[in-house]
Amino acid sequence: MWGFIDKRGDLVIPYKYEGAVDFSEGRALVKKEGKWGYINEFDIMVITPEYEEAHNFSEGLAKVKVDGRYGYIDTVGRVVAEPRFEKAEPFSEGLASVKINGRWGYIDKEGTMVIEPRYDRAFGFSNGLALVVMDGKGGFIKKNGDEFIEPRFEMAEGFSDGLALVALDGEFAYLDRFGEAKLKIDFDGARHFKEGAAAFTENGQQGFINRQGLIIVQPEFDEVGDFSEDLASVRVGDKWGFVNKRGEVVIEPQFRTAVSFSNGLSIVELGNGEWGYINKKGNFVWKSYE
16 A cells, blocks of 8 residues: 655654655645546645546646546646547646647647647657657747747657757757757757756766866766756666766665655665665655565
8 A cells, every 4th residue: 555754754644645745836646546636735626536647737736547548627627628649748827738630739728729730759849949750850839839840850859958959960069049049969869958967878878068178077877867956866777876966976785776856755665675864965754565
């Protein structure tokens, strides 16, 4: 059974749910009798468990699944978009990408289709722009649906930290919100920026660069996560630990898996079905086996 702990590891909501997900916007997903609903921080069931699938709230709305289709509800459970979509994404900057009849478009918070479904894939808005895919090529659109950069990139990621990673003719570059190449890089691979740092790959190893393109964490790890709360998870062999933006290992690789820090805590797996929460010093505040 699942419950909830506070930052000190004290149990504040008892183990009584079949499933549970962290709080978001004052609501937490819980599973009861095979269905998902939402509680508030006082453990009051504010949205009845009736959904076969449900997700965290984003901008006051959450996507839920009913009879195999997705729709959206608000924080009191009112349906704002009837479940009619094949797939759906969280709201960002007032719009959500949805798939219907095999194509992706965008709805507003009233559930109105404001950008007609015509894309192979569509992602969330950031800095007023969204990544869309047509015929295997990535491009960007504005919130009114107008094309900002035509789909022509072999690889593209959405805007994060004000920059978007694209690849054209095998070369990587980060575009700013004006569509200008702010930074060009010459690595085997790269990822989006998060908290001013972006992961890159060179000779099979991963590290991080800053927004000027300077290496701040040397490529000496088998795999890395994104920075969150100034720390990033890193893998050496089959063990995960954490580094800071100076490239210093602050928590030695010792876990089977490690999730990015949130509210000062990280979920880690030790193996044999044993999990726990650690703080930024690497000390356990809660263990599943105690």
